Amino acid sequence: MVYITRREHFSAAHRLFLPHYEEDQNVDVFGKCSNPNWHGHNYILYVTIKGEPDPETGLVIHLRKVSQLIRKQVLEKVDHKNLNLEVDFLQGKVPTSENIAIGIWDALEQGIKALGASLHSIRLEQSENNIIEYFGN
Amino acid sequence: MVYITRREHFSAAHRLFLPHYEEDQNVDVFGKCSNPNWHGHNYILYVTIKGEPDPETGLVIHLRKVSQLIRKQVLEKVDHKNLNLEVDFLQGKVPTSENIAIGIWDALEQGIKALGASLHSIRLEQSENNIIEYFGN
Amino acid sequence: MVYITRREHFSAAHRLFLPHYEEDQNVDVFGKCSNPNWHGHNYILYVTIKGEPDPETGLVIHLRKVSQLIRKQVLEKVDHKNLNLEVDFLQGKVPTSENIAIGIWDALEQGIKALGASLHSIRLEQSENNIIEYFGN
Amino acid sequence: MVYITRREHFSAAHRLFLPHYEEDQNVDVFGKCSNPNWHGHNYILYVTIKGEPDPETGLVIHLRKVSQLIRKQVLEKVDHKNLNLEVDFLQGKVPTSENIAIGIWDALEQGIKALGASLHSIRLEQSENNIIEYFGN
Amino acid sequence: MVYITRREHFSAAHRLFLPHYEEDQNVDVFGKCSNPNWHGHNYILYVTIKGEPDPETGLVIHLRKVSQLIRKQVLEKVDHKNLNLEVDFLQGKVPTSENIAIGIWDALEQGIKALGASLHSIRLEQSENNIIEYFGN
Amino acid sequence: MVYITRREHFSAAHRLFLPHYEEDQNVDVFGKCSNPNWHGHNYILYVTIKGEPDPETGLVIHLRKVSQLIRKQVLEKVDHKNLNLEVDFLQGKVPTSENIAIGIWDALEQGIKALGASLHSIRLEQSENNIIEYFGN
Numbered sequence: 017m018v019y020i021t022r023r024e025h026f027s028a029a030h031r032l033f034l035p036h037y038e039e040d041q042n043v044d045v046f047g048k049c050s051n052p053n054w055h056g057h058n059y060i061l062y063v064t065i066k067g068e069p070d071p072e073t074g075l076v077i078h079l080r081k082v083s084q085l086i087r088k089q090v091l092e093k094v095d096h097k098n099l100n101l102e103v104d105f106l107q108g109k110v111p112t113s114e115n116i117a118i119g120i121w122d123a124l125e126q127g128i129k130a131l132g133a134s135l136h137s138i139r140l141e142q143s144e145n146n147i148i149e150y151f152g153n
Numbered sequence: 154m155v156y157i158t159r160r161e162h163f164s165a166a167h168r169l170f171l172p173h174y175e176e177d178q179n180v181d182v183f184g185k186c187s188n189p190n191w192h193g194h195n196y197i198l199y200v201t202i203k204g205e206p207d208p209e210t211g212l213v214i215h216l217r218k219v220s221q222l223i224r225k226q227v228l229e230k231v232d233h234k235n236l237n238l239e240v241d242f243l244q245g246k247v248p249t250s251e252n253i254a255i256g257i258w259d260a261l262e263q264g265i266k267a268l269g270a271s272l273h274s275i276r277l278e279q280s281e282n283n284i285i286e287y288f289g290n
Numbered sequence: 291m292v293y294i295t296r297r298e299h300f301s302a303a304h305r306l307f308l309p310h311y312e313e314d315q316n317v318d319v320f321g322k323c324s325n326p327n328w329h330g331h332n333y334i335l336y337v338t339i340k341g342e343p344d345p346e347t348g349l350v351i352h353l354r355k356v357s358q359l360i361r362k363q364v365l366e367k368v369d370h371k372n373l374n375l376e377v378d379f380l381q382g383k384v385p386t387s388e389n390i391a392i393g394i395w396d397a398l399e400q401g402i403k404a405l406g407a408s409l410h411s412i413r414l415e416q417s418e419n420n421i422i423e424y425f426g427n
Numbered sequence: 428m429v430y431i432t433r434r435e436h437f438s439a440a441h442r443l444f445l446p447h448y449e450e451d452q453n454v455d456v457f458g459k460c461s462n463p464n465w466h467g468h469n470y471i472l473y474v475t476i477k478g479e480p481d482p483e484t485g486l487v488i489h490l491r492k493v494s495q496l497i498r499k500q501v502l503e504k505v506d507h508k509n510l511n512l513e514v515d516f517l518q519g520k521v522p523t524s525e526n527i528a529i530g531i532w533d534a535l536e537q538g539i540k541a542l543g544a545s546l547h548s549i550r551l552e553q554s555e556n557n558i559i560e561y562f563g564n
Numbered sequence: 565m566v567y568i569t570r571r572e573h574f575s576a577a578h579r580l581f582l583p584h585y586e587e588d589q590n591v592d593v594f595g596k597c598s599n600p601n602w603h604g605h606n607y608i609l610y611v612t613i614k615g616e617p618d619p620e621t622g623l624v625i626h627l628r629k630v631s632q633l634i635r636k637q638v639l640e641k642v643d644h645k646n647l648n649l650e651v652d653f654l655q656g657k658v659p660t661s662e663n664i665a666i667g668i669w670d671a672l673e674q675g676i677k678a679l680g681a682s683l684h685s686i687r688l689e690q691s692e693n694n695i696i697e698y699f700g701n
Numbered sequence: 702m703v704y705i706t707r708r709e710h711f712s713a714a715h716r717l718f719l720p721h722y723e724e725d726q727n728v729d730v731f732g733k734c735s736n737p738n739w740h741g742h743n744y745i746l747y748v749t750i751k752g753e754p755d756p757e758t759g760l761v762i763h764l765r766k767v768s769q770l771i772r773k774q775v776l777e778k779v780d781h782k783n784l785n786l787e788v789d790f791l792q793g794k795v796p797t798s799e800n801i802a803i804g805i806w807d808a809l810e811q812g813i814k815a816l817g818a819s820l821h822s823i824r825l826e827q828s829e830n831n832i833i834e835y836f837g838n
Binding site for chain 6: 299301302303304322323325327328329330331332369371372375376413417
Binding site: 034118 | 291292293294295296297298317336343346347348349351352353354
């Protein structure tokens, strides 16, 4: 089994809050990220796939097709977008890095399988100091 | 003369557009950055100061005071904020990296002088692929 | 289960040696790191925690409390310190990266549990070329 | 158990193709990497070893001996070389990152064991966007 | 005046040698880079442009047009190519980083001027340890 | 004129203080860096040289000789050393980054000239957030 990782990035706005919380409750739980006027990040995304290399080509997967899949299923939906307002796989969720990573996993899992490999992990760096990893459930 | 650089970072939302442009004109000039629902970035800021090292201490400037100045004059105003709506030194300007860098220069120049050195440059990385530098006018 | 990593850094002096070794034995085992006059490093520390995101907030853990815990239990003890002389959790041990990582694990494990999650790993980069990871025992 | 990683790098030329494929078939499968005139990369290599730290020295393994092993078994064979033509452990294989990583694993596994530890993983970054990991079979 | 930098990258093969040198002379002057079987690198390219920001838009230059120019004039010619055999602006030159940087300058200078700004510098990183900068003559 | 930069690194211990200052005066001026028990850093050093590329070889300077010069004149003196106690070119100076950069300039300037080029700048990164540059006087 070999693990292959594709690194991508996107920039987006978001706001962390719960509508039924008071403002000071939102500040307490979500800190500066609860600013009602939005803020944003450059997210770095690592999609890791596992599979057996083809004995002839030495490739686990057709990497250009993976890139196309990530572009269509994830990047076109989140890059230069508002994660609270515009992303189908985040509807009804607080766009924390945890929820974004889980949403990206769900958006990619079937497509990777259709390409003949398995999704292994989603790693999302919201900043160089805060990193999330999700391995499915 | 020795040049000393302090690296800082902040995360913010913005939107690039001119209100008197049609939407397709904004898209033509500003691309994806014109999204009306905002997007955002992790900005990396390098503040470079020049001066003569003190012959006794070997220091160009009291670095803790520089950090406090940058925090008060810049970071508290822009970090986790909306650059179009909430930043005094960007009022009435399109928050391009060019204008943000010039605004940060203006916000720091006097304070650095008051600490006994000169501001040399503001470098602003909006992403790892797009970098702005400003050396004053 | 979602894994969340917080990146921190500290700078410290140390010396690798065993007092009952001859000097050339220390040089053979510890190389340049055995210099009796000390040397030092910028350490980069990654603390990885695992847990279930709260179904309402989408957060695994209250990240500000994690930062405070790391600050109090680790950074205030090691940053700008001498790892051989000044750190309680390294008393009686050679301050190799291995032992520092294990010491940091022991210093954080209970506090993370008290915050409702589990410590997953400690990753310590002594330089960009030398990295240690510890997952508990 | 503690995991220790050594980061190394090498630069090499290669070409991805199968001699019994038509040219357009090679382009379809291997993309720009099938250029008959070669191209090349700076590869970053992470060798991760696991073992128990010696209770006295606090070291998992004698790191200088690991470096010598990697140099002799890997770097001298691949650095500034042509991966299709000049590397013994890649003879008869398409030099994809997958096959290079597996070849490096095979070239190091016994030697690490002889030093009293176990090889855990080979991580190979062909670029900052494409990463391979192999954990043996 | 504001300076704006666009970061790009390409991967290529090359060989440093002079045909009228003996092999040991080539090794003496060019070291491992003289390997007759080629080797290669991931090059990181920084193109820095200077100009006055437009008072209305706050932009120095239309960045998408810069990207297209760099792609057409440079990246399509060098990416996944052999720098000795396939690049028009390197014909008859040893493809050292110095000569590549000068060649890229010459390939871009007029096009940047046509976009209303001035080329300021070409920075080329052949590896993280070897960097070339050229500011024109 | 072409500028060529060589990146190197070293790890060292130091302490910033003036012997005729009271302890609280040292803390006020030098902060945590005044710890009497030492601390240390991984320093990243960029040596930038300028010159005309040789019209035949395309090289500004014989880079292996530059590396040897830096190794002998700088790295062997500072790597895994105590900058207050063991470095000839820092005797009698507080080992601030400013003074280290000036000292490295003085240690290299003549040797670079003897190799047929000119030293342009010394850049010293004490951490990713604190950078010094010196261009001679």
